[in-house]
Amino acid sequence: MLSSPEIAVAMLAAGVAASVGLYWSGRQAGRKTETGAASQEPLSMLFDAGVLHHGTATALRRFALIPGAHLWDDLHETLAHRFPAFPDAPGDGEAGCITLHADDADDIQRVEISWRGPLCWVTCSDRAPSVAGGHDPAATASKLASETTPHPAWQTDRKGDVIWHNTAYQSLFQKVHGRLPDKGDRLFDPTSAEGGTRAALHPTQGDPIWFELISQDRDGWTMHHATSIDALVKxxxxxxxxxxxxxxxxxxxxxxxxxxxxxxxxxxxxxxxxxxxxxxxxxxxxxxxxxxxxxxxxxxxxxxxxxxxxxxxxxxxxxxxxxxxxxxxxxxxxxxxxxxxxxxxxxxxxxxxxxxxxxxxxISLTRNFRSELEMTQHLLDKVEDAMAVFSPSGILTFCNRAYRDLWQQKPDAAFADVTIADCVAIWRQTATTDLGWQRLLTMPGRKGPREPLNGTVTLHSGLRLSCVCEPIASGGTLMRFRAVQEVATALA
Structure with a gap:
């Protein structure tokens, strides 16, 4: 059995051990809490007139910077290789804000730069894990859309310098200039736009390439989009x-x-x-x-x-x-x-x-011609001989008043064209003797020389007519009828 002094020493040793264990366990818990808080602490820095004024502990350790001892150029040198559009100097003057995205998917993914007067805040964001441990689907889709869109897009600062561009912009720049764009290189000259919406690029070879430009201003920077309108311009x-x-x-x-x-x-x-x-x-x-x-x-x-x-x-x-x-x-x-x-x-x-x-x-010629026709018609109506004119196709084109009265014909009132066959039928029906009507039917359309036809017919009324059928100009045919007693009187 242990003596009383030995029991006292054992109890003292156990108490010291318990105290040390509790102390160490509390310290480790504190370290874990501190580490967890540090892992959630943002990478933020504040610059005043280009000099590092303040930064979170995580940011200072990450970039090995000391407030008051390091400048904007030191941070630029660290991040420029991953963010080509990282500005050479902090924003000044009016308030503004820009967001830069890294070219690859490792380490820091995004840098937000905001300023107001001489003060400039820089916040860096690490790759944000999703619930499954992968990338943020929305951010991945946005980055994929930026890289695969066929339309050039780029971002400029207040001075007009390019601080970001997508893959289509880079490809177009290389097509036009034969090289990749350097930092700040402009693809579109603002003065080349027509009416503020159109711009033409002139490659070393080939025809100009036309684009329609759309720009949207934000705080201190401008986002530009270009859409090809080559087909429209052509x-x-x-x-x-x-x-x-x-x-x-x-x-x-x-x-x-x-x-x-x-x-x-x-x-x-x-x-x-x-x-x-x-x-x-x-x-x-x-x-x-x-x-x-x-x-x-x-x-x-x-x-x-x-x-x-x-x-x-x-x-x-x-x-x-x-x-x-x-x-x-x-x-x-x-x-x-x-x-x-x-x-x-x-x-x-x-x-x-x-x-x-x-x-x-x-109109004047038509009126004059109509006037002459009316005069000719009036004069022929005064002639006592009955006359009818037929076209080469045998259509009755003209007859005077004496003809209409003699044969009781009204060609102007006819529904269709009056032909020589229609007229011969009337003559044959009215006359008692045959003049050789069949020969008259073929007279207008006969080719070659045409000899005049003469004869005498007697009508049912007893009137004897002297008939003459003779060719006239333009292939026409004139049929003329005169009373026999008038002929005898004329001969006497």
Whole structure:
């Protein structure tokens, strides 16, 4: 058995051991807590005028930096190889913020830089594990979309320097310049944009490449996107070339041409349209609407003056609708005596074409010809001989009043053309003797020389007629009838 002193020593030793164990266990727990907190502590640093002012313990250990002793250049040297767009100097002036993403999937993935005045905060984010221990699906999808999109995208700072770009931008840069872009290299010159939306790149070989640019400003930086519009530009060039070809083709036409597009705006006109419409060039080149075009024609008295302006506007709308269906065709008699033939025709893609033709000479010629015909008809009606003229095809083209009265024929009232066969049938029915009617039937269409036919017939009324069938100019045939007593009187 142990003596009392030995028991006391054993109990003292056990107490010391327990105390040491509790102390060590508490210290280890504290270390674990400290380590866990440190692992969750962000990698954040604050720079003041380019000098490191403060940083979390994790960030200072990670980058081996000491506040007050290290500058922005030291951090830039550490991160620039993984973040090519890392700025050379901290932001200053107005407040702003940019986010940079690493080129690979290891270590630090993202750097956020924000500033306000001389103060600049830098926060680095490690690769964020998912629940399964892999990458964040949303971040992975975003990075994949950036790398696989065919449209160039890039980010610029306030000075216009490129601080980030995607794979399509890099490939396009290499295609144009034959090398990979260096830090800050610009692919698109802002001054090359047309109207602020289009820009052309000029490779060393080949035709220019056209893009449409879309830019969105954020705090201190701008995001740019470029979409290829090569096919659109080529189509527009082809359209312009086609329009120029049309303009040259129609330049020498005496017919005025006015083409309106689907929006009812003047798209094309030729020089003849200027002369016929008397409209100013400035007005036509301003692409007036169809309604304005006809309104100006009315002002210039190049279309019939309407009696009611309100009704006229309605008529113009009906005119436009008729032209779209190809139903519009009218003759305009102007105040100055001229006459226009106006046609409206539909064209593909909703376009409408109006054709203006000055037919004053044609109308005048027709009127003169009609007047001469009326005079000739009047004179022949005064002749006592009955006369009928047949065309080469045997159609009755003319007869005078004496013929109509003699044979009781009204060719003008006939439903169809009156032929020589119809006339011979009437002559044969009215006469008692045969003149050789069958020979008369073949007289108009006979080829070669044609000899006149003469004879005498007696009608049922007892009247004897002297008949003469003879060829005339242009292959026509003249049939003439005269009373025998008149012939005898004339011979006497």
């Amino acid at each position: 189509a527009e060039d082809a359209q312009r070339s086609f329009v120029q070809t049309l303009a040259k083709t129609f330049a020498h036409l005496p017919i005025g041409l006015a083409v309106f597009d689907r929006d009812d705006q003047l798209f094309l006109f030729n020089p003849a349209m200027l002369e016929l419409s008397a409209l100013p060039v400035a007005f036509l080149t301003a692409r007036p609407t169809m309604l304005s075009f006809f309104d100006q024609l009315r002002e210039n008295r190049r279309m019939p003056e309407p009696k009611n302006y309100g009704a006229w506007r309605k008529e113009i709308m009906e005119l436009v609708a008729a032209a779209a269906d190809g139903r519009y065709r009218e003759t305009w008699s102007l105040e100055d005596g001229r006459t226009y033939s106006v046609q409206g025709r539909p064209h593909p893609d909703g376009a409408t074409v109006f054709l203006f033709e000055d037919i004053s000479a044609e």
